[in-house]
Amino acid sequence: MSLLELVRLEANQVRTGIEMVHGVPVHRLRGRLLPLVYLSRELRLAEGISPAAKSDDAINIVVLQADDRQFGLVVDTINDTEEIVVKPLRKQLKTVKTFAGSSVMGDGKVALILDVLGLAQRAGVVTEARDRSLAEKSAEVVDQAEKKQNFLLFAGPGDARMAIPLDALARLEEFPVEQVEISGSQWVTQYRGQILPLIRLDVVMESADRNCTVCRPRPSPVRTLFRCWC
Numbered sequence: 001m002s003l004l005e006l007v008r009l010e011a012n013q014v015r016t017g018i019e020m021v022h023g024v025p026v027h028r029l030r031g032r033l034l035p036l037v038y039l040s041r042e043l044r045l046a047e048g049i050s051p052a053a054k055s056d057d058a059i060n061i062v063v064l065q066a067d068d069r070q071f072g073l074v075v076d077t078i079n080d081t082e083e084i085v086v087k088p089l090r091k092q093l094k095t096v097k098t099f100a101g102s103s104v105m106g107d108g109k110v111a112l113i114l115d116v117l118g119l120a121q122r123a124g125v126v127t128e129a130r131d132r133s134l135a136e137k138s139a140e141v142v143d144q145a146e147k148k149q150n151f152l153l154f155a156g157p158g159d160a161r162m163a164i165p166l167d168a169l170a171r172l173e174e175f176p177v178e179q180v181e182i183s184g185s186q187w188v189t190q191y192r193g194q195i196l197p198l199i200r201l202d203v204v205m206e207s208a209d210r211n212c213t214v215c216r217p218r219p220s221p222v223r224t225l226f227r228c229w230c
Helices: 011-017 116-123 128-144 201-211
Strands: 003-009 018-021 024-029 032-038 059-066 069-075 099-104 110-114 151-155 161-165 180-183 186-191 194-198
Touching: 003 011, 003 024, 011 018, 018 032, 032 059, 032 116, 059 116, 069 116
Parallel strands: 032 069
Antiparallel strands: 003 059, 018 024, 024 032, 059 069, 099 110, 151 161, 180 186, 186 194
16 A cells, blocks of 8 residues: 555666765656665665665665655565565564564565555654654745745756755856966955955865764755755
8 A cells, every 4th residue: 555656767777867865865756856765774784885886787666655755665676466464563573663564475484564654764754853844834835835936956066966046146157267266275266357256065065064063954945055964
C-alpha cells in the first residue's frame, strides 16, 4: 500500500537524474524533488559510501508514501511481487523502527518487512520539526498562493543548482579574468569608474561549512546561499 511506483535510472541518466540539495540526494520526478534514501546506508551495510560512488551503475528507486510525504528508496534490484503472511516482530524487537514484521518465504528463508514510516523517520524524511514548521507556514503559503516570484537560476560550486530572487538583481555583467584584482583579502574589479567588491560564492560557502559548529534550522531561500545547513 505504501508503494507508488518504480523508477529505474540507467547509468547514463544517474549523473543528471540525481542532484544534491544541501548534501541530500534528490531525484526530480516529473518536476517535483523526491528525496532519496539509500537502503544499504540505513541498514548500515555501506557505511561511508557516497551517493555518487556508483554513478556508473543503474539505480532502482522505489517511490514510497509515508504519511503525506513521498520519498525514493534506492535498492539494489527489483525482483517481483508476491503475497505473503506477515508475522509481527517479537516484543524484544518492537523498538526497532526499521522493520514492521517478518515472513517465511517458500524457500525457507526469513524476509524482514520494512516499516516505511519508521524508515522515513530514521532517514529524516519525516520529522516532527518539519511538520511543525510546515504547520506554522501554512497561513503564509495560503497568502502567497496567488503571488508568483521570479528567480535567476545558476550553477554554483560543484554544479549545484541555486537561485536568487530577480527583484534583488540589478544587472548581469561579464568581466575578463585579467580585470579581477585582489585588494588585501577582498576580490575587486573596476566597474564604471568605481571599485566593485566581488564575492566568490565557492569561497564563502567553503568558509561557512568550515566554521559551522552546530546544525541550524532550515534557512530562508536567500540565506541558503550563504549559510551552512547540516
